Amino acid sequence: MKNYDIVIIGGGPAGLAAAISARESKIESILILERDRELGGILNQCIHNGFGLHTFQEELTGPEYADRFICQVEEKNIAYKLNTIVLDITSEKVITAMNREEGLFQTQAKAVILAMGCRERPRGALNIPGYRPAGIYSAGTAQRLVNMEGCLPGREVVILGSGDIGLIMARRLTLEGAKVQAVAELMPYSGGLKRNIVQCLNDYDIPLKLSHTVIDIQGKKRVEGVTLAAVDAQGKPIPGTEEHYACDTLLLSVGLIPENELSRGMGVELNSVTSGPKVDESLETSLEGVFACGNVLHVHDLVDFVSAESAAAGRNAAAYVKGELPGRASVKKLFLRHGEGVRYTVPETICPERMDEELTVRFRVSRVYQSCYISAYFDHERIRHKKRQIMAPGEMEDIKLTKEELLKYPDRKQITIMIEEG
Amino acid sequence: METKRLTCINCPLGCALTVEMEEGNILYIKGNSCKRGAVYAQKEVTNPVRTVTTTVAVKDGALPVVSVKTREPIPKEKIFDCIQELKRVRPAAPIHIGDVILADAAGTGVDVVATKQVLAP
Ligand SMILES: Cc1cc2nc3c(=O)[nH]c(=O)nc-3n(C[C@H](O)[C@H](O)[C@H](O)COP(=O)(O)OP(=O)(O)OC[C@H]3O[C@@H](n4cnc5c(N)ncnc54)[C@H](O)[C@@H]3O)c2cc1C
Numbered sequence A: 001m002k003n004y005d006i007v008i009i010g011g012g013p014a015g016l017a018a019a020i021s022a023r024e025s026k027i028e029s030i031l032i033l034e035r036d037r038e039l040g041g042i043l044n045q046c047i048h049n050g051f052g053l054h055t056f057q058e059e060l061t062g063p064e065y066a067d068r069f070i071c072q073v074e075e076k077n078i079a080y081k082l083n084t085i086v087l088d089i090t091s092e093k094v095i096t097a098m099n100r101e102e103g104l105f106q107t108q109a110k111a112v113i114l115a116m117g118c119r120e121r122p123r124g125a126l127n128i129p130g131y132r133p134a135g136i137y138s139a140g141t142a143q144r145l146v147n148m149e150g151c152l153p154g155r156e157v158v159i160l161g162s163g164d165i166g167l168i169m170a171r172r173l174t175l176e177g178a179k180v181q182a183v184a185e186l187m188p189y190s191g192g193l194k195r196n197i198v199q200c201l202n203d204y205d206i207p208l209k210l211s212h213t214v215i216d217i218q219g220k221k222r223v224e225g226v227t228l229a230a231v232d233a234q235g236k237p238i239p240g241t242e243e244h245y246a247c248d249t250l251l252l253s254v255g256l257i258p259e260n261e262l263s264r265g266m267g268v269e270l271n272s273v274t275s276g277p278k279v280d281e282s283l284e285t286s287l288e289g290v291f292a293c294g295n296v297l298h299v300h301d302l303v304d305f306v307s308a309e310s311a312a313a314g315r316n317a318a319a320y321v322k323g324e325l326p327g328r329a330s331v332k333k334l335f336l337r338h339g340e341g342v343r344y345t346v347p348e349t350i351c352p353e354r355m356d357e358e359l360t361v362r363f364r365v366s367r368v369y370q371s372c373y374i375s376a377y378f379d380h381e382r383i384r385h386k387k388r389q390i391m392a393p394g395e396m397e398d399i400k401l402t403k404e405e406l407l408k409y410p411d412r413k414q415i416t417i418m419i420e421e422g
Numbered sequence B: 001m002e003t004k005r006l007t008c009i010n011c012p013l014g015c016a017l018t019v020e021m022e023e024g025n026i027l028y029i030k031g032n033s034c035k036r037g038a039v040y041a042q043k044e045v046t047n048p049v050r051t052v053t054t055t056v057a058v059k060d061g062a063l064p065v066v067s068v069k070t071r072e073p074i075p076k077e078k079i080f081d082c083i084q085e086l087k088r089v090r091p092a093a094p095i096h097i098g099d100v101i102l103a104d105a106a107g108t109g110v111d112v113v114a115t116k117q118v119l120a121p
């Protein structure tokens, strides 16, 4: 069995950034395992622009953003294996993987970084009666088909779900010559960015039908049409509002969830809100020496934040391998609570002695807030009060805490992040 | 008089903007909660531009298609002309990021460049 200091599961933007920063922290023995035919993860199929504004101050496409990191991995001679799927990881950090050349093989790691990204919710989760004819795709699968394989999944299309992937695919299929008849959204608002509604739907006169859902799919072998209906406040279809659309393709864009089968299998504790591992300030999971970052930890909307978070995971894993990260049992632990208006926080606990001078706490708000404050309380004392003009559930927020202030009061136990009205 | 309705895309508030125009001149802009909305509306009604991203089939490549973009945003009404011209080109591998795939797309003066490396198989 081969040994490595750090093995990284997944070669998307999270895995790449973690590998680069671990190498910059002087770790020689690093291996990235990636099941796809190339590095870059989901970015390879996101050919639209809008990546990297924070990191590079320019708008790149997904493949260009990925390339900047892949080039660094090559320059730094970091080892990786493609077409290699990780099947199992034990709590002792023995990784079982498989590829064509080596068959089934095992590696022992001193530290593991989980960077498996997320996947789309399965369509079985959707409650649409009837047959399952050909021509029903998840939006991400269709995106991969068009942008990487050069195949058009259909000519007449209806899209259910108005998250960003659904919106981006509406434009993409239109440019490829398909007719996108409508985008239906169950909620009374779209979860996608305003920019995507304007530039992917309005620019091409594609109707966005809010508070609508698919109630029937026609066709046995191939989709022949779908029926949309308006829904009431409880999400129930309203009789008499049915509209029929003849189409050969239905795209489902119904959200992403972190891909944590491996994490669960090795015994990592998961957070029920994010579906990602519970982590501390070092992005270390409940298992010592196992770190997590990127979409496997919580679904991100901006890749720049994935890169920043993952660089921290790489640094911390390096410190762990070098024996520079104090054991959790030996130091004090603070709990981060999510108060009013905050759905979750990453991390969930903080050991001030283990943290960098400054720590970024990321979270999402539970609804749209205007002219409100992000506040942080250290026990009873308010230590942050940051004004925000507008916050929405679709955009990740953050707040920074310093080691100095958290070390100042050794008796305090809890930090609460909440939204307060003006 | 002509009325144009837009959604500002600069922040999640997404203000609904109304622009009154007369003979191509803006009379007033309403509905914006901040200055950025007015700047956006002015640009959108006078000269709306977009960066076009798509894919082009590759000859003899390790991958079937290469992703491309217009190096600069082009006028919105030229998007489909640009896409049509791209359907007629078929670059051969190897292709590197930044290689010009189509020069002066649809008479805009803007080149379409590769955004991905595609090597020979
Ligand atoms: C459709 C879409 C549009 C987006 N648009 C934007 C945008 O405009 N701007 C922006 O900034 N961000 C955007 N994002 C967000 C950003 O791209 C993601 O947050 C980012 O790619 C997440 O990186 P990751 O490395 O965590 O996950 P991924 O990119 O998903 O990478 C995970 C990798 O792990 C591999 N893997 C998983 N399981 C295994 C296993 N068992 N064995 C081996 N390998 C495995 C996968 O093959 C994959 O390559 C978008 C995301 C999507 C899905």
Ligand code: SF4
Binding pocket: B008, B009, B010, B011, B012, B013, B014, B015, B031, B032, B033, B034, B035, B036, B037, B038
């Ligand atoms: S006008 Fe200002 S506040 Fe309104 S959406 Fe645009 S940027 Fe946001």
